[in-house]
Amino acid sequence: MKHYDVIVVGAGPSGGHVARLLAKQGFDVALFEEHHEIGRPVQCAGLVSTRVIDILGGKKGVINEISGARIHSPTGEILTIQGKKPKACVIDRALFDGIIVNDAVSSGSVLHLGSKVTSIKRKGGEIRLEAKKDGAKEDYGCRLVIGSDGVGSIVARSFGFPKPKEVLSGFGAECIIEKDIDLDYLDIFIGNKIAPGFFAWLIPTDSGARIGLCTSRDRKNTRRNFESLLRHSEVKNRLGKIKIERYIAGTIPLGPMKKIVSDAVMLVGDAACQVKPLSGGGIYLGLLSGGHCANVAKEGLESEDLSEKKLKRYPALFQDDVGKELKRANQLRKIFLELKDEHIEEGFRILGDEKILSFIGEKSDIDYPSGLTKAVLQKAPRLMKFAGPVLKSLI
Numbered sequence: 393m394k395h396y397d398v399i400v401v402g403a404g405p406s407g408g409h410v411a412r413l414l415a416k417q418g419f420d421v422a423l424f425e426e427h428h429e430i431g432r433p434v435q436c437a438g439l440v441s442t443r444v445i446d447i448l449g450g451k452k453g454v455i456n457e458i459s460g461a462r463i464h465s466p467t468g469e470i471l472t473i474q475g476k477k478p479k480a481c482v483i484d485r486a487l488f489d490g491i492i493v494n495d496a497v498s499s500g501s502v503l504h505l506g507s508k509v510t511s512i513k514r515k516g517g518e519i520r521l522e523a524k525k526d527g528a529k530e531d532y533g534c535r536l537v538i539g540s541d542g543v544g545s546i547v548a549r550s551f552g553f554p555k556p557k558e559v560l561s562g563f564g565a566e567c568i569i570e571k572d573i574d575l576d577y578l579d580i581f582i583g584n585k586i587a588p589g590f591f592a593w594l595i596p597t598d599s600g601a602r603i604g605l606c607t608s609r610d611r612k613n614t615r616r617n618f619e620s621l622l623r624h625s626e627v628k629n630r631l632g633k634i635k636i637e638r639y640i641a642g643t644i645p646l647g648p649m650k651k652i653v654s655d656a657v658m659l660v661g662d663a664a665c666q667v668k669p670l671s672g673g674g675i676y677l678g679l680l681s682g683g684h685c686a687n688v689a690k691e692g693l694e695s696e697d698l699s700e701k702k703l704k705r706y707p708a709l710f711q712d713d714v715g716k717e718l719k720r721a722n723q724l725r726k727i728f729l730e731l732k733d734e735h736i737e738e739g740f741r742i743l744g745d746e747k748i749l750s751f752i753g754e755k756s757d758i759d760y761p762s763g764l765t766k767a768v769l770q771k772a773p774r775l776m777k778f779a780g781p782v783l784k785s786l787i
């Protein structure tokens with residue numbers, strides 16, 4: 393049986409990042425991925441902040457940059473937000489994952505591709521894993537296991553971690569389009585009929601557009617909602633004829649998850665529900681927490697103390713970094729879920745003021761949206777009527 397210091401289960405961005413950081417520290421790291429190709433199938437719209445690109449230290453994998461957004465109300469009112477510089481990037485998600493995982497491998501991690509972890513348990517003072525590759529079973533042992541195996545994580549299930557509080561359904565497609573579109577603007581569609589409990593998007597790429605939506609209510613109809621989105625007049629006008637190249641579907645776990653470490657076990661990324669509650673984006677938080685996870689894992693491995701008590705420093709560091717932001721974002725999401733379409737229309741009327749829109753364009757930050765909410769509420773206190781006490785607590 394092969395033994396490693398660390399086994400990382402799941403070679404998405406979170407797992408690839410943790411594996412590369414630990415391998416760079418000289419630990420014996422193995423990275424398991426059930427699929428035969430990194431980054432495929434793509435289950436992501438591929439929009440990230442420029443911060444994510446900075447963490448990776450280069451623009452490889454970036455297709456185009458986004459500096460503005462058009463937000464569409466249920467009845468078709470549009471708020472246009474324009475930033476002075478790019479706020480977000482559209483990435484080739486498969487290439488992006490490949491860059492991270494290649495770095496993990498060139499830093500010394502052993503990649504087990506097409507190898508699905510099928511069981512994990514504690515035995516004889518270590519963690520034992522069984523993986524299936526091409527029908528054959530293989531056994532492995534390690535001092536520490538890191539579950540970066542996404543929503544439905546086998547690592548989380550095997551050690552009795554809590555389930556996500558909520559799971560969103562996402563459905564979309566990468567499309568070839570008839571018309572030319574602005575490459576630096578994305579469109580967001582809000583409304584209880586369009587995307588119940590979340591929102592829909594239209595993201596331009598160099599070869600077409602990514603169109604899709606997430607829903608948190610009426611989830612079995614997500615695909616039907618997507619088909620209606622394709623018939624939306626604004627989508628048709630802007631894109632002309634659409635040819636679907638590839639569907640993009642998946643689920644997104646929302647937290648917070650109360651417990652993400654136990655003796656010799658750590659969870660990171662979607663497996664730990666580290667997802668932004670307002671946008672469903674998980675790449676930035678997965679990379680950010682991956683850094684904390686790797687630092688605390690290093691301390692535990694070096695001191696030969698991988699107890700839950702020792703590893704708890706990891707969620708504490710994550711909380712120090714983004715705990716407040718996530719708490720506020722969760723409160724805002726609760727308010728959003730209560731809004732009826734007529735409330736959204738009223739919100740659009742209040743926000744449709746040149747000064748407020750240019751302020752939003754200047755200050756918006758897709759990773760940390762709650763700070764902006766606070767400032768916007770001060771400029772447009774009429775918004776307080778939607779959930780006065782909760783919103784007041786944000787100021």
Ligand SMILES: Cc1cc2nc3c(=O)[nH]c(=O)nc-3n(C[C@H](O)[C@H](O)[C@H](O)COP(=O)(O)OP(=O)(O)OC[C@H]3O[C@@H](n4cnc5c(N)ncnc54)[C@H](O)[C@@H]3O)c2cc1C
Pocket residue numbers: 401402403404405406407424425426427431435436437438439440507508509510540541542543545546562563564604640641642643644660661662663667672673674675676678
């Ligand atoms: C429709 C949709 C659109 C999205 N759009 C965006 C977006 O625009 N921006 C953004 O930031 N986020 C977006 N997300 C969320 C984003 O995709 C995730 O947050 C992100 O992929 C999480 O990365 P991860 O590495 O934690 O997990 P994943 O990327 O899910 O990686 C987990 C890996 O583990 C592997 N695995 C699972 N089980 C096993 C096993 N038993 N053995 C071996 N391997 C295993 C899986 O194959 C997978 O490769 C979107 C999600 C959806 C569904």
